[in-house]
Amino acid sequence: MLKVKKMVEAGGVSIPTAIKEALGMPVSEFAEKYGLVRASVANHINGTVRASDETIAALVAELGGTPAEWREMLWLASKPSVTA
Numbered sequence: 001m002l003k004v005k006k007m008v009e010a011g012g013v014s015i016p017t018a019i020k021e022a023l024g025m026p027v028s029e030f031a032e033k034y035g036l037v038r039a040s041v042a043n044h045i046n047g048t049v050r051a052s053d054e055t056i057a058a059l060v061a062e063l064g065g066t067p068a069e070w071r072e073m074l075w076l077a078s079k080p081s082v083t084a
Helices: 002-010 015-023 027-033 038-046 053-063 067-078
Strands: none
Touching: 002 015, 015 027, 015 038, 015 053, 015 067, 027 038, 027 053, 038 053, 038 067, 053 067
């Protein structure tokens, strides 16, 4: 979690990109490692749909942090960015 937060705070990296980089493996490999459906995990990480408890637990196991921190991070990933 800390690695993801640092990348996002440094700027120029979206939350989904930071998560994927912090995982250090393709999303498909991460999903397989935890017995999850790849498409669902990709949608959760990209903020397209609300993350399941299973995806949250896998992110906690892989990258640390708490379930509440991950829920907030993925909620922020789902918010549209404002462009001027």
